[in-house]
Structure formats: structure tokens, C-alpha cells
Amino acid sequence: MGFSPSFSCSAMGALILGCLLLQASNSNAQLRPDFYFGTCPFVFDIIGNIIVDELQTDPRIAASLLRLHFHDCFVRGCDASILLDNSTSFRTEKDAAPNANSARGFNVVDRMKVALERACPRTVSCADILTIASQISVLLSGGPWWPVPLGRRDSVEAFFALANTALPSPFFTLTQLKKAFADVGLDRASDLVALSGGHTFGRAQCQFVTPRLYNFNGTNSPDPSLNPTYLVELRRLCPQNGNGTVLVNFDAVTPDAFDSQYYTNLRNGKGLIQSDQELFSTPGADTIPLVNLYSSDMSVFFRAFVDAMIRMGNLRPLTGTQGEIRQNCRVVNPRIRVVENDDGVVSSI
Numbered sequence: 001m002g003f004s005p006s007f008s009c010s011a012m013g014a015l016i017l018g019c020l021l022l023q024a025s026n027s028n029a030q031l032r033p034d035f036y037f038g039t040c041p042f043v044f045d046i047i048g049n050i051i052v053d054e055l056q057t058d059p060r061i062a063a064s065l066l067r068l069h070f071h072d073c074f075v076r077g078c079d080a081s082i083l084l085d086n087s088t089s090f091r092t093e094k095d096a097a098p099n100a101n102s103a104r105g106f107n108v109v110d111r112m113k114v115a116l117e118r119a120c121p122r123t124v125s126c127a128d129i130l131t132i133a134s135q136i137s138v139l140l141s142g143g144p145w146w147p148v149p150l151g152r153r154d155s156v157e158a159f160f161a162l163a164n165t166a167l168p169s170p171f172f173t174l175t176q177l178k179k180a181f182a183d184v185g186l187d188r189a190s191d192l193v194a195l196s197g198g199h200t201f202g203r204a205q206c207q208f209v210t211p212r213l214y215n216f217n218g219t220n221s222p223d224p225s226l227n228p229t230y231l232v233e234l235r236r237l238c239p240q241n242g243n244g245t246v247l248v249n250f251d252a253v254t255p256d257a258f259d260s261q262y263y264t265n266l267r268n269g270k271g272l273i274q275s276d277q278e279l280f281s282t283p284g285a286d287t288i289p290l291v292n293l294y295s296s297d298m299s300v301f302f303r304a305f306v307d308a309m310i311r312m313g314n315l316r317p318l319t320g321t322q323g324e325i326r327q328n329c330r331v332v333n334p335r336i337r338v339v340e341n342d343d344g345v346v347s348s349i
Contacts, residue, residue, distance in 0.1 A: 030319040031149035035128075040120035047112050047129065048136045054108050055140065059256045062137035063202025064105040069134040070198065070312070071103060072127070074184055075163045077316025079155035080126035082163075083109060083329040089157065096163035101245070102205065106330075109133070113329045126329035127152035131313050141201055143258030144302040149313060153323035156332045170208040170273040174282040177275055184315055191311060193279055193290040194304035199250040200262035204272055206237065207244030212274050214240050225281035227269030234272075248272060263295035 036043045054061045072082040075093060082099065083106065086092045093099055094106075109129060116124045128150050135148050168180040181192045212223035213235050222231055237248050249255035250272050251262055262276075271277030279287040294301035324333050 031151045031314065031317060033147040033149055035150035036120075036124060040116065040123045042119060043116065043124055043128075044132060044136065046115050046119060047132050048140075050108065050111050050115065051133060051136055051140060054111075060203055061105055061108060062141045062256075062258075063198070063250075064103075065108065065130070065133045065137045066198050067202065068103060068105050068109070069130045070195070071099060071163075071167055072130055073312050073315050074166050074168075074180075076155070076159050077318070078127050078131060078152055078313055079316075079318050079323060080130060080152075080326070080329060081155040081158045083126050083130075084155075084158040084332070085330045087332070089332075091158065091160040093158045093160055093163040096160055096167070098167040098169070099163060109329055113326075117327060122325050122327060125152050125154045125323075125325050127154050127317070129329070134309070138258050138305075141256065141258035144306050146306040146309065149310065151317075151319055153318040153320075154326045154329075155318060155323050168275060170204070170275050171211065172275045172278070174278040174285055174287065177278065186308070186312060186315075188308075189286050189290060190304050191308045193287050193294065194301065194308040195312065196276060196279060197260070197262050197294065197301060197305055199272070199276055200254075200260070201256050201258055202250050203247040203255075204250055205244060206242060206246045206248060208273055209234060209248060210238050210240065210242075210244070213238060216274075223274065223277070225269055225271075225277050230268075230270045250276075260294050260298040260301045263291045263301065266291050267295055 051062065051065070068082060069078070071093075072078055072080060075081060082093045082103065084090070084092055085094070094103060109126070112129050112133065113126060116129070131148055131150065131152065135146060139145050166180070166184065168177055172180065177192060178189075181187065181195075186192065186195070212226065213231065214220075214222065216223040226234075233252075234248070238246060251257075251265060252270070253261045253265070262271075265271055266277060266280040269277070269281070271280070279285070280291045282288075290304075294304065327333055
């Protein structure tokens with residue numbers, strides 16, 4: 001199932017509120033689902049209504065927001081460092097190879113932040129906005145709900161170099177994928193396979209697909225794991241030496257729905273990018289039984305995805321007095337310095 005333009009985020013907010021009340025007692029002391037109950041009780045409604053509005057003209061946005069959260073968490077934890085623009089102190093992660101001309105949805109996050117600053121000034125972090133937006137995006141696309149642990153704070157720097165090395169590449173082998181996930185603390189096969197299921201909706205650019213269509217690993221031949229019929233279709237969509245920015249659905253069957261079709265596609269040799277198909281086509285891999293399981297039982301996939309999302313969302317969060325609550329997700333808050341002049345007058349600059 002997909003989103004409906006008439007979806008009521010008030011109803012969603014009430015549902016989430018009730019569920020969070022039940023879940024709050026199970027959360028740790030630092031991050032907890034009820035973190036904003038007293039300070040910004042309509043945070044889910046505000047974020048959800050903006051996503052619903054954006055989906056009416058941009059069906060990709062749900063998948064794009066989930067990807068932003070993923071790319072944020074893999075680089076020094078879930079701290080909204082991916083949202084920072086260039087400054088004199090650091091280079092933006094948006095320029096890193098895995099994000100440049102690819103990561104999107106920043107303007108939508110800006111909309112959310114403006115609305116939240118109006119309703120609850122200096123309260124909701126940009127890191128939590130990404131986390132909540134991911135959960136609501138999945139829910140609106142037909143996926144599961146889960147209690148989102150909240151209370152993250154925002155970093156005061158970006159990590160361009162780390163973004164270039166920490167984020168998994170679409171050309172990774174299974175061994176490389178496992179290392180990238182394990183390096184950030186996601187060391188279970190279910191973390192890798194379930195989070196990869198985020199590719200059950202959204203699009204990829206042809207530039208990330210064409211090498212396996214024409215010259216896989218320098219062989220001048222296509223990736224042998226590709227379904228022959230699917231290969232013909234992909235070559236039509238992504239011709240050799242064609243426009244590398246052309247978009248292709250990750251899932252040609254249900255492109256905008258969050259479901260388990262992704263895993264069925266892998267079983268049929270119809271994974272769009274190499275790193276996806278590796279989960280099923282690597283001989284003897286411990287990921288193959290999970291692909292089979294998630295393909296045959298969507299509820300099992302949903303539970304595994306929720307578990308992995310919570311684990312990913314808990315990667316190295318800034319809490320308490322660490323970091324800050326950015327007023328603009330693109331820039332670090334201005335630093336206030338108190339000075340005293342020769343006459344003993346104190347002022348801030």
C-alpha cells in the first residue's frame with residue numbers, strides 16, 4: 001500500500017502518541033520515545049504533514065529522507081552532520097562522493113525545521129528531525145511503525161573525509177558491505193540485509209548501474225548474476241555512454257511502496273545495483289537465507305527492519321549537553337562571546 005493524499009496526520013499523531021506512551025518505559029535514559037512530549041507534543045504531526053504535502057508532487061521524497069538518515073548515521077553517528085553546508089571551519093559532507101548530486105531532501109528538512117522553530121523554538125534537533133522523518137516516510141509508504149528513541153543533539157562540524165570512506169558503495173562486494181556495516185557497529189547479518197531493504201522504494205542514477213550492464217569488473221561483459229530479461233530492460237533505460245543522471249526504480253514492481261518485493265527481486269536476479277544483488281548471489285553467503293525469509297514473510301522483514309533502524313539510530317548519538325540544537329539545520333549556531341569593556345560594561349557579540 002502507498003500513501004493517500006487525504007491521509008490525516010492528526011490521526012497518525014494520536015496513534016503514535018498512544019504507542020509511544022506504551023513504549024517509553026522500555027527506552028534507555030539518554031534516548032527515549034517520549035522525549036518531546038512536554039516540550040513539542042506536535043512534532044510528529046508537523047513533520048508528517050510536510051511529508052504528506054511533499055509526496056503529492058515528489059513520490060521519491062520518502063525514500064530520499066530515509067537515505068539522508070542512513071547517510072547521516074554512518075558518518076560519526078546520527079548527529080545531522082550531513083545537513084551542514086560548507087563553512088570556514090569544515091567542508092560539507094554533501095560534497096563527498098556518495099552524496100554529491102545524489103543526496104536530496106535538504107529543502108524539505110528546512111521546511112520541517114522552520115515549522116518546528118515556529119512551534120517549539122530551540123527544542124527539536126535536526127538529528128531527531130531526520131530520525132522522525134525516516135520513520136514517518138516508511139509508514140506513509142506502507143511500511144511498519146516503530147517507537148523512535150529521541151533526544152539526539154546536533155554536531156557542530158561536518159566530516160567530509162569520513163563520508164568518503166564510511167558510506168557503503170553501490171559497487172561493493174558482500175565482504176566490503178559487511179565491513180562497512182561492522183565498522184559502525186552494525187555487525188549482524190540481519191542489520192545488513194534488513195537495512196538494505198530500504199531500497200524497496202526510491203530511485204538510483206544510471207551511473208551507479210551501467211558498469212554492471214556493460215563492463216562488470218573490467219570483463220567487458222555484464223554481471224552474470226543479472227536476470228537476462230532485466231538486463232535488456234536496464235540497458236534500454238541506461239544505454240552505454242548515456243546520461244548517467246537518468247533515474248531508475250530500485251523496484252520496478254512496486255517502486256514507491258515499502259514492502260518485501262525488493263527481496264523477491266534479488267531472488268530473481270533483479271537487484272538494481274551490485275551491492276544489493278550481492279546479498280543473494282554471493283555463493284554460500286549467510287545473507288541468502290535472510291533474503292529468502294524476508295521475501296516469503298513481509299512481517300518478519302518489517303520486524304527485522306525496525307530492529308535494525310533502532311540500532312542504527314542509536315549509533316553514537318550526542319545527548320545531554322553535547323553538541324547543540326541547531327536553529328538552522330544548514331549552519332552551526334552563532335557563537336555568543338561575553339566581553340567586558342574598559343568601563344566595566346558587559347555585552348555579548
